[in-house]
Amino acid sequence: MSQSVIEAYQILNRMRDKAVSYSIGSYRLERIEQALDYLLNSPQKEGDPKTIVRDVLGSAGSKIRNRINLLKAESVKAGFSSPISLDLVVDNSLEQIRLELLDELDRSSLDSKSTAILRACFFDYSTEQLAKSENVTVATMRTRISRARTKYLKVKGVAV
Numbered sequence: 001m002s003q004s005v006i007e008a009y010q011i012l013n014r015m016r017d018k019a020v021s022y023s024i025g026s027y028r029l030e031r032i033e034q035a036l037d038y039l040l041n042s043p044q045k046e047g048d049p050k051t052i053v054r055d056v057l058g059s060a061g062s063k064i065r066n067r068i069n070l071l072k073a074e075s076v077k078a079g080f081s082s083p084i085s086l087d088l089v090v091d092n093s094l095e096q097i098r099l100e101l102l103d104e105l106d107r108s109s110l111d112s113k114s115t116a117i118l119r120a121c122f123f124d125y126s127t128e129q130l131a132k133s134e135n136v137t138v139a140t141m142r143t144r145i146s147r148a149r150t151k152y153l154k155v156k157g158v159a160v
Helices: 003-021 026-040 049-078 094-106 112-122 127-134 138-156
Strands: none
Touching: 003 026, 003 049, 026 049, 094 112, 112 127, 112 138, 127 138
8 A cells, every 4th residue: 555545544533533523424524435435446546635535436426416416306207205305406517516515614613703704705706895894995805815814724725
């Protein structure tokens, strides 16, 4: 097993422990477990461990979303009602990615000011709109956005 895979495995294990200790939803836990499976199926993979984790989490998320959509379609065909057969479409759209990023942001240890700024950015508010709502100049708001993104990078290890 390569050193990169070992480090990525350790990152995923910490994520799983955190998910279990905070009782985070089953989707997230299932996604981490599936990512661990993907990781162990390619033990000689080389590269940045954080990139490897991002890649296997993405693949795991796609597999789980496909499974949900398949179960939904099949339960409708079979004619029984379940929570999974509601009119919920899970795909790789921008909205799904936005929801996952918001979930990550909400669970981060960022201060409320930085969280609020990043949430507004995720909801496509322009720098001008944010500056107007905070009664500051556009340059000041750009600085605040930059600082919030930097804090997120330090906390999560991934840029937004």
